[in-house]
Amino acid sequence: MKIMSAIGLKLFPLRSRHVLPGFRLSLGFTLFYLTSLVLIPLLALVIRPMELGPSGFWAAISTPRVLASLRLSFGMALAAAVIDSFFGVIIAWVLVRYRFPGKGFLDAVIDLPFALPTAVAGIALSTLYAPNGWIGSVLAEYGIRVAYTPYGVLVAMVFISLPFTVRTVQPVMAELGLEVEEAAATLGATRLQTLARVVLPMLWPAVLTGMAMAFARAAGEYGSIIFIAGNIPAVSEIAPLLIITKLEQYDYAGAAAIGVVMLAASFVMLLALNGLQSWAAKRR
Amino acid sequence: MKKRFLKPTEDPLWLRLFLGAVAIAFIAILLLLPLALVFKEAFANGIGAFWTAIKEPDTLASVRLSLIAAGIAVPLNMVFGIAAAWCITKYDFPGKTFLVTLIDLPFSVSPVVAGLIYVLVFGAQGWFGRSLADNNIHILFAVPGIVLATIFVTFPFVARELIPLMADQGRDEEEAAATLGATGFQTFLRVTLPNIKWGLLYGVLLCNARALGEFGAVSVVSGHIRGVTNTMPLHVQLLYDNYDYPGAFTVAALLAMLALLTLALKSLLEWRYADELAAAHRH
16 A cells, blocks of 8 residues: 555655645644734734824824934944944955954854843943943043943944844855956956955845844844933934833833834835845846 | 965955954954953952852842743744744745745844733733733733743744755655655654754754843833842843942843853854754855
8 A cells, every 4th residue: 555655656746735744733833823922913013003093193203202212223223234234244254264263263252242132231331331431431531422322322233233244244255256256366456456346246235135134133122222322312212212111101002103113114124135135146 | 485475365464464453353342342341240249249149039030030931932932933844844835935024023023012012912001901900810010921022032033943944955855754654743753853953953042042131022021020020131120220230240141151151052053063054054
């Protein structure tokens, strides 16, 4: 019997769901778990601000304080993503192309912001950049204040988003063929010209993808920022903190309205990422 | 004198030194200095003071709560990750790409929004708030809420590790086992599991680190009741806001040690089982 069915399979290769058992069970559990824990609660977020009506929704998110917090979160996230992309490319290049002692350690340390709880990063950065801290005291001599200003927000965002840029660019760099660089060199290009006009253009899709991921993470970040930001309304108060403030005032709809704006922004980012990836696939 | 010529694909020495110095300085200042500060502050008064601060009852309670939250969230997300990867990689059905996008969704949601959505569902003015209060069931500002928020933020870790890995391995081995008469459970246990065990461990490791360290989402649903609903990261904030800096940095150092252990195990897995993990890290 078994031999017969094995022969049958060979003659008529079945690529149907019947070959392996467990389709209904695994898909059913996946959909149930996803719907009950993620989709229904997210639906609550989208539905809640509707009780405000369109004008009420607009009124809730267009107050100067809310607008300032959104501008701070997204503006600083963009700046952090650009800074991280710049240094991320350099770090990835050093890790992929150069050989030096301690490289493995340096490579592993890149993921520290992923592994270190954000609250720990928050109090460490805050102490470090405070006017009497290790870095803050040096900067204070030049009249620069970081902690308890919008620049504190930037420092925290640069910290937590760095791995995204390095880890997106690194594998792409590792798979670059050396032939094009050799070709550029034989055609008389200097090494810097080769790097700027041959290597860097091949990296753009990965750099932009990493930048988008870093931006998305930084815009939504909360834990590492609130300790160093000082949280002055309309100056150094980030959007996620304002959501919590509204919740503590039992303004659920107002909190949800800001949440919807942030969710919409991350959707746009997700779409942009997908677009970037198909663009990169086409270029390959 | 023999002059060593550069290969055309090598950077000149000055450039190597310059870029190397920039990279190392950036990592040292941005990443290593905060880490060093945590340990310096935690052990400023000696190892004895460190132990005394840890043995403080509220601190121990926060450690216990964090372990409970991770202990529930990680196994659940592990089972989900295996089920999701199994149905996505072993069968063809419409809407698969969309399902993968939905699974990744929690990663692109701000942690605070992740907490907020459970307040909107279970809070006093939420969907089920009234009926929960009538039946004296506490989800928000209690352990279940903390577990839910932890599940949400660690939701995709195992699934996104296993999906590319199992997609790469194909279905041939499982189909062979099935045609030879193995049950589905036997096939999974004897054929699939040995193939994915290191990838699974890798995903669980990252999932666990995030579960123990989550702050934003848990902060929204916890209520910050000292010794009752404070996880370790929340306890760090409470101590810090009360100007108990040695205490805050002691708990922070405990969490930092955990992070370093995670990084070490992660590097070990990447180095030792590079081939078995390759599919998930190639894209």
